Amino acid sequence: MQVPFLDLKSQYLVIKPEIDKALQTVFDKSAFVLGEAVLEFEKEFAKAHGVQHCIALNSGTAGNHAALWSLGIKPGDEVIIPVNTFIATAWGAILCGAKPVFVDCEADSYNLNADLIESKITSKTKAVVAVHLYGQPANMDAIKAVAAKHNLILVEDAAQAHISEYKGKRIGGFGEAASFSFYPGKNLGSYGEGGAVVTNNAELAKKIRMIRDHGSQNKYQHEIFGHNYRMEGIQGAVLGVKLNHLEDWTEKRRNVAKKYIRLLSNNLKIKLPKEMPYAKHVYHLFVIQILDIENKPNSELRDSLANYLKEKGINTGLHYPIPLHLQECFRYLGYKEGDFPVAEKLASNCLSLPIYPELNDEQIEYVCTNINNFFD
Numbered sequence: 269m270q271v272p273f274l275d276l277k278s279q280y281l282v283i284k285p286e287i288d289k290a291l292q293t294v295f296d297k298s299a300f301v302l303g304e305a306v307l308e309f310e311k312e313f314a315k316a317h318g319v320q321h322c323i324a325l326n327s328g329t330a331g332n333h334a335a336l337w338s339l340g341i342k343p344g345d346e347v348i349i350p351v352n353t354f355i356a357t358a359w360g361a362i363l364c365g366a367k368p369v370f371v372d373c374e375a376d377s378y379n380l381n382a383d384l385i386e387s388k389i390t391s392k393t394k395a396v397v398a399v400h401l402y403g404q405p406a407n408m409d410a411i412k413a414v415a416a417k418h419n420l421i422l423v424e425d426a427a428q429a430h431i432s433e434y435k436g437k438r439i440g441g442f443g444e445a446a447s448f449s450f451y452p453g454k455n456l457g458s459y460g461e462g463g464a465v466v467t468n469n470a471e472l473a474k475k476i477r478m479i480r481d482h483g484s485q486n487k488y489q490h491e492i493f494g495h496n497y498r499m500e501g502i503q504g505a506v507l508g509v510k511l512n513h514l515e516d517w518t519e520k521r522r523n524v525a526k527k528y529i530r531l532l533s534n535n536l537k538i539k540l541p542k543e544m545p546y547a548k549h550v551y552h553l554f555v556i557q558i559l560d561i562e563n564k565p566n567s568e569l570r571d572s573l574a575n576y577l578k579e580k581g582i583n584t585g586l587h588y589p590i591p592l593h594l595q596e597c598f599r600y601l602g603y604k605e606g607d608f609p610v611a612e613k614l615a616s617n618c619l620s621l622p623i624y625p626e627l628n629d630e631q632i633e634y635v636c637t638n639i640n641n642f643f644d
């Protein structure tokens with residue numbers, strides 16, 4: 269049996285008639301950049317997150333940047349970000365000329381540990397970026413409290429967490445702004461690159477719209493510095509169609525996760541993802557940790573499990589094998605191994621199992637049987 273890590277084609281085949289029709293409309297109107305389909309998607313995506321404004325962009329990285337840029341983050345500023353995340357979270361600060369300051373994650377949620385933020389705050393600290401990693405909301409009450417106490421701007425990186433919930437409320441409105449990615453493999457994915465920022469702040473929304481379009485509201489009048497971060501028309505059309513399926517697909521992801529947890533819960537060699545009491549996890553990724561007898565970091569055992577599964581036709585991933593503080597590009601920040609023990613252990617032990625709405629019971633059972641066989 270083959271179990272790919274991701275299967276975008278089988279989803280396309282299910283929605284092909286809707287997609288083809290929506291794309292044809294874009295071609296007929298030649299609305300290739302922004303346009304009606306993008307506007308319509310912005311409205312629906314904002315509504316889906318219970319926020320006032322959505323600005324559609326051409327990547328999640330653009331969203332990370334535009335959110336912090338519009339909020340005035342500039343050279344000399346420091347921005348707190350979790351050390352366990354995809355690197356694009358850090359690009360938001362870097363592209364503003366600011367310095368990313370890393371904080372370790374929690375052992376159970378793998379999200380930013382709010383208790384560790386305070387010791388990293390200096391007179392230069394301006395913002396905190398809370399990442400809802402793997403599809404599980406970060407502990408927003410705790411993070412919000414620290415941000416409020418120190419007068420820091422709070423931004424969400426929701427690239428992996430479309431329509432996830434914190435204490436029954438969808439993410440996206442917990443900070444000044446939230447960025448999303450629509451990279452094809454994300455829970456809501458375009459057929460190319462895509463991203464967005466959502467916010468309840470009308471002034472900020474206006475500014476991000478200008479940043480997206482060369483710092484301009486009226487053609488050839490440039491009031492502020494900007495970029496070309498505009499979403500393509502065909503991506504707006506695809507996302508508009510796919511957004512209608514997102515709740516159904518999210519429930520299916522949650523069901524896959526539930527089955528994995530049931531079939532793997534007796535395996536004492538692995539640690540399963542934990543849905544926190546405050547969270548509705550949307551399982552962008554299903555990340556397990558491989559534990560050895562002494563409960564130590566063990567990338568060799570993890571790698572041999574990944575190879576074993578690969579031989580059986582099962583593809584897995586690593587999210588993420590190198591924490592940000594150990595990346596070559598951040599060497600100048602002066603961090604060293606041992607600075608963030610929770611993230612470092614996770615980097616050695618993590619293994620992401622295939623998860624997507626189309627994954628069937630037979631495949632799920634096959635994955636679990638093979639994992640259990642490996643340890644027997």
Ligand SMILES: *Cc1c(COP(=O)(O)O)cnc(C)c1O
Pocket residue numbers: 327328329330332353354356357399425427428448449450451462463
């Ligand atoms: C995917 C991702 C991004 C960046 O999105 P792109 O659309 O690929 O630019 C940012 N942050 C996180 C946490 C991501 O997973």
